[in-house]
Amino acid sequence: VNGGAAVLARLGLGEEIIKAGLPVKSVRTRTAQGWELLNIDVQKAVAQEPSLVYKGTPMCFTIMRDSLQKVLADSLDEGTIQTNKRLVGLKHDEPTGGVRLTFEDGTEELVDMVIGADGIRSTVKKETFPGPGRDPTYANIRIQFGVAEGWERAPEYAQELHQWFSEGTYALSGQYRGLEGKPFEMFALVFADDNDSEDAENSKWEPNEVKQDCLRRLSETGQPKEVVELCQRCERFFEIGVFYYPSLNPWTSPSGKTVLIGDAAHAMPPFLGQGANQAIQDAFCLGQKLSELKSGEIATLKDAVKAYERQRKLPTSAIQLESRFLGILETAGGGSGTLPSFVRDSFFFTTGKLGVAEKVFVTGATPTV
Ligand SMILES: Cc1cc2nc3c(=O)[nH]c(=O)nc-3n(C[C@H](O)[C@H](O)[C@H](O)COP(=O)(O)OP(=O)(O)OC[C@H]3O[C@@H](n4cnc5c(N)ncnc54)[C@H](O)[C@@H]3O)c2cc1C
Known part of the structure; x- marks a missing residue:
């Protein structure tokens, strides 16, 4: 790192x-x-x-x-992380304007927003952007x-x-x-x-x-x-x-309530050692935009997630290309x-x-x- x-x-x-x-x-x-x-x-x-x-x-x-x-988990309040909870479905809930999540254990959760940090075979990505061209x-x-x-x-x-x-x-x-x-x-x-x-x-x-x-x-x-x-x-x-996974595909849903970060958005060959480094920066950038939304500097959630996507797409695309090139060379x-x-x-x-x-x-x- x-x-x-x-x-x-x-x-x-x-x-x-x-x-x-x-x-x-x-x-x-x-x-x-x-x-x-x-x-x-x-x-x-x-x-x-x-x-x-x-x-x-x-x-x-x-x-x-x-x-x-462990460093990351220890910095969070107890109970923030729940393990053994596999997401299997995601639906935008019209009446409440939230997002309804379904888990493998049969439970459901209604949330304001979903950040898909679920890796290269992201379920959040598949559920939010169905259709061809979304597989790694x-x-x-x-x-x-x-x-x-x-x-x-x-x-x-x-x-x-x-x-x-x-x-x-x-x-x-x-x-x-x-x-x-x-x-x-x-x-x-x-x-x-x-x-x-x-x-x-x-x-x-x-x-x-x-x-x-x-x-x-x-x-x-x-x-x-x-x-x-x-x-x-x-x-x-x-x-x-x-x-x-080509980083040029969309990372944010039209409503702004679902957003992808890390490998879910731009998985890359590991030859520059940048995948996790970039995932951490995505999280930081998205956090910044959401706090600007909270303080009123950004008007809507949609604007906040779009600002995140705009800022992160170019640098991650460039690194992705370089990593692919290095993989071919090596x-x-x-x-x-x-x-x-x-x-x-x-x-x-x-x-x-x-x-x-x-x-x-x-x-x-x-x-x-
Ligand atoms: C061999 C190798 C070497 C690497 N070396 C480096 C390096 O030196 N430096 C570097 O920066 N990067 C490196 N990387 C890349 C790095 O590992 C990834 O880019 C990084 O882990 C991406 O983080 P992420 O949080 O986006 O996804 P992940 O680390 O893949 O995490 C996704 C998480 O989501 C969970 N998940 C998935 N689906 C579901 C679901 N349906 N429901 C609930 N949870 C789910 C998974 O269990 C996992 O915990 C390397 C990768 C590989 C393969």
């Missing part, structure tokens, strides 16, 4: 995020043969962008998902993830994220901080897939099956020892297909339909030398709210 962390700091959660996250010192990108293509000094780059600095701390961390969720699109890219208990890293490798490019695969490894400060080693292997998957969930959760497939792929594509050893030590494994050399790997390696080497890669990273991270 980077821009999202900086925005959470504005909401008073800066200290909590600093405590829960592990600072990212640098991102090193190498070919499997060890040729360094790019080395971004993240602390220095982020420190130069004032909106990413909180009380002298550059806001760029690795953090396990449950740890970030498969990017023909797959990711295998492994997680291991963390270990003490050599000081020169601590807080570094490593990217490795081989013929047809891209590997990312790094240490992430989890609940109660516990370190975890995280590993992701990205590769192109030339099958168009029809499978709705399109994921595999059988750890051993994914691990064996991953080890085979690492060996076939010549990934280095560091990656293979990390993969061998991982116990938790899963595989997902990468999907995106899976170069992966067979039919992919770019030759020398194009990818030359691209990263050149953009690194020119300082463009660092600029793209900081621009993507800089909050636009």
